[in-house]
Amino acid sequence: MHLKYESQLREPLVYGDKTYKQVTEDIVRPIEAKPTKLWYVGFYIAVALLMFGVYSVYREVTYGIGQWNLNKTVGWGWDITNFVWWVGIGHAGTLISAILLLFRQGWRTGVNRAAEAMTIFAVMCAGQFPIFHMGRVWMAFFVLPYPNSRGPLWVNFNSPLLWDVFAISTYFTVSLLFWYSGLIPDFATVRDRAFTKLRKRLYGIASFGWTGSTKHWQRHESLSLVLAGLSTPLVLSVHTIVSFDFATSVIPGWHTTIFPPYFVAGAIFSGFAMVQTLMIIVRKVFAMEDYVTIGHIEAMNKVIVLTGSIVGIAYLTELFMGWYSQNKYEGYTFWYSRAYLFSPYGWSYWGMMACNVLSPQIFWFRKMRRNIFVTFFMSIIVNIGMWFERFVIIVTSLYRDYLPSSWSVYYSPTIWEIGFYAGTFGLFFTCFFLFAKYFPVIAIAEIKYVLKTTGEGYKNQMANIEEQKLEEFVHEHAHH
Amino acid sequence: MAKKKFVVGCFDDEAVLFPAVKKVRTAGYKIHDVYTPFAVHGLDHAMGLRETSLHTAGFIYGITGTATALSSISWIFTKDWPLNIGGKPHFALPAWIPIMFELTVLFAAVGMVLTFCYLCQLAPFVKKHHFHARATDDLFVMVIECTDKTNTDDLQAFLSSNGALETKVEVAEDGWWLGRYDKDEMPFEEKQIVAA
Numbered sequence: 001m002h003l004k005y006e007s008q009l010r011e012p013l014v015y016g017d018k019t020y021k022q023v024t025e026d027i028v029r030p031i032e033a034k035p036t037k038l039w040y041v042g043f044y045i046a047v048a049l050l051m052f053g054v055y056s057v058y059r060e061v062t063y064g065i066g067q068w069n070l071n072k073t074v075g076w077g078w079d080i081t082n083f084v085w086w087v088g089i090g091h092a093g094t095l096i097s098a099i100l101l102l103f104r105q106g107w108r109t110g111v112n113r114a115a116e117a118m119t120i121f122a123v124m125c126a127g128q129f130p131i132f133h134m135g136r137v138w139m140a141f142f143v144l145p146y147p148n149s150r151g152p153l154w155v156n157f158n159s160p161l162l163w164d165v166f167a168i169s170t171y172f173t174v175s176l177l178f179w180y181s182g183l184i185p186d187f188a189t190v191r192d193r194a195f196t197k198l199r200k201r202l203y204g205i206a207s208f209g210w211t212g213s214t215k216h217w218q219r220h221e222s223l224s225l226v227l228a229g230l231s232t233p234l235v236l237s238v239h240t241i242v243s244f245d246f247a248t249s250v251i252p253g254w255h256t257t258i259f260p261p262y263f264v265a266g267a268i269f270s271g272f273a274m275v276q277t278l279m280i281i282v283r284k285v286f287a288m289e290d291y292v293t294i295g296h297i298e299a300m301n302k303v304i305v306l307t308g309s310i311v312g313i314a315y316l317t318e319l320f321m322g323w324y325s326q327n328k329y330e331g332y333t334f335w336y337s338r339a340y341l342f343s344p345y346g347w348s349y350w351g352m353m354a355c356n357v358l359s360p361q362i363f364w365f366r367k368m369r370r371n372i373f374v375t376f377f378m379s380i381i382v383n384i385g386m387w388f389e390r391f392v393i394i395v396t397s398l399y400r401d402y403l404p405s406s407w408s409v410y411y412s413p414t415i416w417e418i419g420f421y422a423g424t425f426g427l428f429f430t431c432f433f434l435f436a437k438y439f440p441v442i443a444i445a446e447i448k449y450v451l452k453t454t455g456e457g458y459k460n461q462m463a464n465i466e467e468q469k470l471e472e473f474v475h476e477h478a479h480h
Numbered sequence: 481m482a483k484k485k486f487v488v489g490c491f492d493d494e495a496v497l498f499p500a501v502k503k504v505r506t507a508g509y510k511i512h513d514v515y516t517p518f519a520v521h522g523l524d525h526a527m528g529l530r531e532t533s534l535h536t537a538g539f540i541y542g543i544t545g546t547a548t549a550l551s552s553i554s555w556i557f558t559k560d561w562p563l564n565i566g567g568k569p570h571f572a573l574p575a576w577i578p579i580m581f582e583l584t585v586l587f588a589a590v591g592m593v594l595t596f597c598y599l600c601q602l603a604p605f606v607k608k609h610h611f612h613a614r615a616t617d618d619l620f621v622m623v624i625e626c627t628d629k630t631n632t633d634d635l636q637a638f639l640s641s642n643g644a645l646e647t648k649v650e651v652a653e654d655g656w657w658l659g660r661y662d663k664d665e666m667p668f669e670e671k672q673i674v675a676a
Contacts, residue, residue, distance in 0.1 A: 204661030
């Protein structure tokens with residue numbers, strides 16, 4: 001008997017009386033089986049959306065930014081809204097894989113792999129928006145600081161927009177390294193049980209010649225821990241810096257010190273919602289309900305209600321400060337452009353309030369947290385709400401600024417702006433479908449590591465020990 | 481690389497593996513390595529491996545990143561092209577903290593991963609000898625290096641008596657070479673797997 005003990009009050013993280021072999025087989029099954037019809041349907045829809053996005057971007061690059069409805073006053077619209085939205089979604093992956101690793105949360109093992117994949121794909125989508133917003137995208141390399149023949153003319157290191165370049169590219173690189181270093185042992189598992197030559201060869205390349213040596217595992221553990229330690233402040237810095245893009249300006253509604261924590265909480269909030277959307281589909285389609293359990297879903301819903309409420313407090317604080325500062329521009333932005341329902345964009349503010357602040361309160365009830373349909377529905381609502389939040393921040397602050405003569409007419413996107421956004425959905429889901437088919441969607445080695453403490457079968461054995469009489473226990477376990 | 485002779489013992493439970501590692505070491509055999517499907521905590525200590533210094537390397541890479549950011553930005557903004565931004569100081573340290581932090585993280589992460597791959601000799605197209613195909617699945621595979629004096633039959637019996645399910649003698653090359661895994665034996669035959 002293995003004497004690692006975990007309280008019976010905690011529900012198992014892995015259901016069923018599994019052995020190590022079963023864990024491998026359950027998780028590798030989608031890779032070894034032919035994809036289902038549903039997979040093909042989803043994949044082709046995603047590719048079609050991606051193609052539409054490519055065409056929309058082609059028009060923008062060929063004819064210029066005029067393909068979008070941005071104007072002198074609303075200089076940021078859907079593009080930057082979508083950028084902030086996608087970056088925010090990425091944050092949950094790092095939170096699960098890094099922060100929960102440092103906090104020793106066992107339940108992260110069921111969802112971390114897919115959540116990290118989501119992070120990488122979301123950051124890829126996010127990056128498209130500022131890059132194509134440049135207009136002359138072939139000059140995008142001007143943001144890189146290198147000795148050049150233009151002076152040398154350097155980038156402005158004091159500008160939050162440049163901090164963003166560094167933050168997003170570092171975030172993408174570090175997330176990718178973290179994700180791939182975790183994948184190497186699992187690729188080796190797929191390689192060693194492959195029964196076709198092609199699979200053996202490709203996973204052989206991808207697994208970097210991993211053998212499972214104890215010394216390698218020791219270094220791997222050290223690497224994961226330090227990468228988690230680095231990613232934790234990194235993920236907080238990324239959305240902090242994104243919020244600096246706004247907070248360091250002098251636009252009413254942006255010029256506030258509350259932005260960094262408020263943006264980070266919002267990012268985690270929307271990211272967890274996206275993880276829920278994806279994991280509810282993945283666990284169903286690949287029959288992984290034993291690994292991504294209702295307990296996992298409940299844990300994530302708790303994070304959603306917490307971060308949603310933090311975001312709610314931030315909204316109310318902003319409104320309060322709009323009045324308390326007695327600054328008439330702030331007051332106008334918060335109490336007219338945003339909170340007044342019948343102002344031109346009042347609908348977006350109240351849409352945001354309803355989706356982000358009111359509706360997640362349903363998760364105070366355990367029954368709702370453990371209900372798959374409610375969770376799935378709410379995950380979509382939260383993501384719509386968080387998109388509204390970024391739209392509200394950007395557009396309602398910009399469209400009426402200090403000078404009424406420069407107020408803009410009503411801004412609404414063109415089909416190519418919408419197409420670009422739809423295209424990033426295409427990119428995201430194309431990547432995610434390929435990931436779900438060809439990668440182990442759950443971290444196999446990490447599940448095996450927690451199996452003997454949190455697997456249902458092992459927990460039942462623990463319960464038997466608890467019920468033993470003292471003499472029996474001593475008889476069985478004392479060292480003779 | 482020279483070929484060596486190894487005795488391989490496979491265990492299916494880490495609770496059996498730990499006492500076995502201890503006994504094999506006390507008996508004076510040299511454990512070449514133990515291959516496990518996941519990180520078994522404490523196994524490195526049981527085998528007498530020293531603590532890794534990878535995190536120290538990470539720290540050095542990190543401060544290299546900080547120093548790179550600080551020195552480049554301060555040179556650019558105070559010497560190479562002092563830009564007047566609203567009369568603010570050229571040496572604007574607080575405004576550089578974000579980039580200094582990002583480069584610290586970037587250097588530490590990239591450096592550590594490369595060092596990890598170098599130390600473990602991991603890279604695409606690299607191939608290593610496998611003592612047992614199930615070492616990445618559900619078996620804990622202990623590999624003992626033989627000397628001229630080692631009696632392999634005794635050693636195999638010793639491993640079996642300590643809980644090894646399967647033992648064998650293998651002559652193999654340790655280290656790595658460029659190679660393909662599809663030329664290996666395929667112990668798992670093709671089977672029809674029904675998608676769930």
